[in-house]
Amino acid sequence: MKSDIQICRDTTLTPIEQIAEQAGILPDDLSPQGSLKAKVKPSILNRLSDRKEGKLVLVTAITPTPLGEGKTVTTIGLAQGLAKINQSVMACIRQPSMGPVFGVKGGAAGGGYSQVAPMEKLNLHLTGDIHAVSAAHNLAAAALDARIYHEQRHGYDAFEEKTGLKALRIDINRISWKRVMDHNDRALRMITVGNNEPGKTINGIAREDGFDISAASELMAILALSKDLKDMRQRIGRTVMAYNLDGKPVTAEDLKVAGAMAVTMCEAIEPTLMQTLEGVPTLIHAGPFANIAHGNSSVIADRIALKLSDFTITEGGFGSDMGFEKACNIKAQQADRGPDCAVVVATLRGLKANSGLYDLRPGQALPEAIFAPDEQALQAGFANLKWHIRNAAKYGIPVVVAINRFPQDTDAELTQLKAMVEAEEFGCHVDVAISEAFGKGGEGAIELANAVVKACETPAQFKPLYNLEQTLEEKLMTVAEVGYGGRGIELSELAKNQLAELKALGHDNLAVCMAKTPLSISHDPSLKGAPTDFTIPIRELKLCAGAGFIYALCGNVMTMPGLPERPAFMEMDIDEDGNITGLS
């Protein structure tokens, strides 16, 4: 089979204005960026306010291997499959970070014959939204260090007299706003900033700092959760950058930088319209992580797609314990709109990886044996799929399992897995289809598309697991017990103190976002399948007052990846005509 970029290049794409027109987006709603991508103005929602919304289909997955189970392939493939059976459909996905593109993972445009195109535009810069997020984030960081420097250099009273500004008296040991960069750059994880030549203090006040990858910026979560520009501006103002010497939060508004941050992000709030290889209109917007953030594309993009089409296909990061849980409990509650149907992507290799019978090591290639038929491993790993089906059903919505076929998979084993799902009693609407979206595009996803249409015929009874009115501790417990099926939570002393402080600051009504490994339903990546005997240890809580959640660190969560020995960038090049090679 041809490489992803080759398939993409060999496909004749439709001018984006035409894609827009077919989707019902008028020229006034559109700001073309070249011939194959266009910004869609959120003001389109005013024009469409009277329209009925379509169905929101949320694609999730079993507990994934580090290589992923083909969720984006299935999302795009399903959208193409729906188009094949003449349904009106749009897809909504996140913008890929360039870090993984140059690192190990490669692009995130889907793959094979189910891709968003042109994949090299999607994977690199796109329309600059991630750059805008980084710029706004780092402006605030520069503002913070400059303010500390000037206040300490002049002294608080003299600073106030000179500037007419109130001294913020920032505690340099309690700064919560790091810097960000859209690269895998491990050397920036822990840094010292504000160093000076001996005897001078012209570069600021030295302190420990670090960079996260841009997808981990709270501004990325804000971009994805904002209803409109006004909402985004207000959320930015609420972000907490540090605490002062009295322990009170110092916000972007306090630094008088929130307006400029919103100015910096004012085009980023417009989703980008692209197309799949089969011409299905696709909105790309925001790219928050699915651990320290909620891991789903934007509320604004969903809303636009729901108004324009009968089916909106979107996806949450990692397995249903991660992005899907957060889509239901964080995003859906803030957007006041839950999903109508869940699609759980399963693969033979992924279920076998969940059997506990293979020696899988993080950062290592999967063993070859995992791709060959293995009845015992499949049976053992099936527990994981059952868990994710039941997990999705918990939220009151029908479930369709999409078995995503990989080239090495045998018909016999695929059929067997399908039969295993069909034989199981779930007590709710569960359907299953084999998807060949990677190898066959929309044609390979017709069975899946039909199953999704059927699932959406019954109105969903979506409900989140908790209400925002519950206390933070209750919400954390609910996710651990009801969400993961574990035995509860164990708070560190630090976390207990932080809970008390957050309550005192009036943040008990925020949502909770579990920052845990995606490689297990629990907090422990070695617990495969469907573990139940675990208690989630909560080491630390972090406030994202602008995004509207606190996140709870359960184990080590890496917010700045590193480059491997042979990074993907080594294969990339461009010829004198602008043809890019080596991108996958």
Add this chain to the structure above:
Amino acid sequence: MKSDIQICRDTTLTPIEQIAEQAGILPDDLSPQGSLKAKVKPSILNRLSDRKEGKLVLVTAITPTPLGEGKTVTTIGLAQGLAKINQSVMACIRQPSMGPVFGVKGGAAGGGYSQVAPMEKLNLHLTGDIHAVSAAHNLAAAALDARIYHEQRHGYDAFEEKTGLKALRIDINRISWKRVMDHNDRALRMITVGNNEPGKTINGIAREDGFDISAASELMAILALSKDLKDMRQRIGRTVMAYNLDGKPVTAEDLKVAGAMAVTMCEAIEPTLMQTLEGVPTLIHAGPFANIAHGNSSVIADRIALKLSDFTITEGGFGSDMGFEKACNIKAQQADRGPDCAVVVATLRGLKANSGLYDLRPGQALPEAIFAPDEQALQAGFANLKWHIRNAAKYGIPVVVAINRFPQDTDAELTQLKAMVEAEEFGCHVDVAISEAFGKGGEGAIELANAVVKACETPAQFKPLYNLEQTLEEKLMTVAEVGYGGRGIELSELAKNQLAELKALGHDNLAVCMAKTPLSISHDPSLKGAPTDFTIPIRELKLCAGAGFIYALCGNVMTMPGLPERPAFMEMDIDEDGNITGLS
């Protein structure tokens, strides 16, 4: 008078496709980015290869005050003035950095009725080229630290065995590639990267590092100097990131990251078409500093404009000792195309500031008195203007002085200055005009436009000050003696050793780029007017093998600005309809 952003917003702009069409840019050459900006594909040069080139007019200035003397206003105003007298004209300017926009200086779109529009697009992100430069630059930095980390972690032999790559054995004390960010962030000037928790080595090898502002990246200079994509790709490959333990250079090619860097910059190589307030087509491209780099917009943009119009108006950063000198000796030699005419911008306040009679302090506002008539100061400062006229004439081209009128200036004093220029004997073509481009747009620059047309009637005899075949030391001496009129250069021990090393590495044929203060013709900002009694001290030489020059540090040159106590960003905000306020 209305504010810049207000004037801009009150002007009805023309759709960019129409601007392009009027300029002779076909739809196939164009990639619109929204309705008011568009990328122009460099392949247009193939189509236009048979066309005759127009005249290249290079706008420069007297020794500026830190606030600038209105060079961009004059550049845009002159272009509008030429259009008013029915000449075919385009302007070419650099893309502003966001750092100064949020810091002290504000935007760089010109001002008043001579602006590039929309000014908020130009000043923020534009089409993302600076972000692309930053991303490519920082990718290389991440690649460098990752390589050091992996080689040291495994040991050189084990690294080679594991990866099949040759160990680069990088000397971590000789790393020349810093990181960059497009913000004024002084805390990042001197940092330590690769810090680790005690006893761990998972974040890399700790070392001293720092960030420059993105305009200071060698990639920015490369973008501005490249002839085409192939040239840019090759130049990127030649950039030197570090030296190995044997003292040999380690390039981007050695790191196998040059291809991915070029991929990252493949859209940045396309200039962006915008318009002035009066609809003159303007190409925006690249934004190199005028001290550690050559400070002029791109060769590609110039070339396109020269093919499309009879007059191309461009500008060099700072005074004629800085951007103009580098335009003539670095850019013109690499592009094989020199300017046909120099426009020297002078202001009453700028000449008085050069009198030495005012107590001017860096970072402080200009004293009010400088705006009132002051015969003595004007006479004393006039020496500076005469110097810059003679300096431009040295290169064999006609000179037009543009006296840029500020609102406070009196007719009497402006007329007096004009008469002073007219009374002086220069022995070459020198003309003078008062420009009211700020207050009156093109109408206010008709006198100037006529003078420029007249100056261009005689074919120019452009020649640079040195040939690339001379030694580096000869070239440095030539710029100091012939270029600045000083007594020569004084090399530090370090610089002497570096000269020998550069020669040994085969770099004696590169151009030289003086990194000195713009606030004096000499290296010493306190020497105003037209000093002659100075020797340029050269502290250190830096190799920019990709850009094709070495730069010589003459005194302290700041490559990462800082934010002041009350930065410009504090005034900026955006309302719910997307209207931006506080940008100037």
